[in-house]
Amino acid sequence: MQRTLWAEVPWLPSGITQACGDYYQLTKPRLILLFLITTAGAMWVAAGGPVESQLFLATLMAGACAAGSANTINCIYDRDIDYVMERTRHRPLPSGRVQPWQAVFFAAALAIIAFVLLLTVANLLSACLAMAGIAVYIGVYTYWLKRSSTQNIVIGGAAGAIPPLVGWAAVTGELSWAAWALFAIIFVWTPPHFWPLAMMIDEDYTKVGIPMMPVVNGAESTARQIFLYTLLLLPVSLLLVYPLGVSGAVYGVIALGLWVEFIRKVWSLVQTPMISKWLDRCLNFLCCI
Numbered sequence: 001m002q003r004t005l006w007a008e009v010p011w012l013p014s015g016i017t018q019a020c021g022d023y024y025q026l027t028k029p030r031l032i033l034l035f036l037i038t039t040a041g042a043m044w045v046a047a048g049g050p051v052e053s054q055l056f057l058a059t060l061m062a063g064a065c066a067a068g069s070a071n072t073i074n075c076i077y078d079r080d081i082d083y084v085m086e087r088t089r090h091r092p093l094p095s096g097r098v099q100p101w102q103a104v105f106f107a108a109a110l111a112i113i114a115f116v117l118l119l120t121v122a123n124l125l126s127a128c129l130a131m132a133g134i135a136v137y138i139g140v141y142t143y144w145l146k147r148s149s150t151q152n153i154v155i156g157g158a159a160g161a162i163p164p165l166v167g168w169a170a171v172t173g174e175l176s177w178a179a180w181a182l183f184a185i186i187f188v189w190t191p192p193h194f195w196p197l198a199m200m201i202d203e204d205y206t207k208v209g210i211p212m213m214p215v216v217n218g219a220e221s222t223a224r225q226i227f228l229y230t231l232l233l234l235p236v237s238l239l240l241v242y243p244l245g246v247s248g249a250v251y252g253v254i255a256l257g258l259w260v261e262f263i264r265k266v267w268s269l270v271q272t273p274m275i276s277k278w279l280d281r282c283l284n285f286l287c288c289i
Contacts, residue, residue: 027068
């Protein structure tokens with residue numbers, strides 16, 4: 001049965017509604033939301049408060065387009081393994097509802113919109129950083145590492161850490177140490193966020209030959225590495241308080257409180273690695289630590 005993310009719109013033909021839902025699904029909107037949260041946070045910190053509304057909205061729109069472009073290309077490349085896994089078989093490309101050439105044009109259009117929007121409303125640096133994010137996600141993660149290395153999500157996670165750089169550059173026109181600290185927070189947070197997800201669906205990854213950490217090294221080893229990355233997350237997060245001084249005590253207290261809850265749940269995972277099927281549901285809310 002075909003699935004659509006959009007409800008039927010009475011004044012539109014059902015085929016158009018279905019097509020809009022399919023292209024929307026190609027962009028992986030839930031991932032985009034995480035990227036936009038980090039972009040918006042970086043803009044707020046860079047500006048020291050509220051950001052001019054036109055710049056703010058244009059940067060978020062461009063970020064959504066850039067991320068949607070990268071995710072669409074990822075869907076094009078992974079359509080073979082998506083067809084094998086039951087949970088992804090009904091996606092637009094493996095199901096045949098969208099053809100690869102159509103997805104290519106869609107991804108290209110989104111990338112062009114993102115670049116032009118940032119170039120005209122913000123600056124060249126932010127536009128180039130957005131394109132770099134697409135390049136890293138596709139070239140480093142999707143094409144190079146995803147199917148060849150257990151470190152795929154670690155190194156490839158740099159792509160997901162670029163949105164704060166885009167937001168910072170859009171506001172200031174440069175990249176300070178604080179911008180790179182935001183990059184580091186997302187970079188360090190990515191493995192302990194993603195590996196529990198991989199532990200939940202390790203059978204799918206095994207079926208299609210993707211060497212995710214839990215598949216190759218097992219749940220116990222993966223849990224220990226999750227714990228190490230989570231330990232590192234707190235000092236990296238507090239760099240914004242000291243020595244960089246771009247965030248105050250309120251941020252520090254909130255970051256500490258979230259980290260304590262994060263490390264508590266990760267320690268439970270280390271003790272009993274097979275509880276991973278419910279662990280990541282508890283960790284998802286910590287994406288903004």
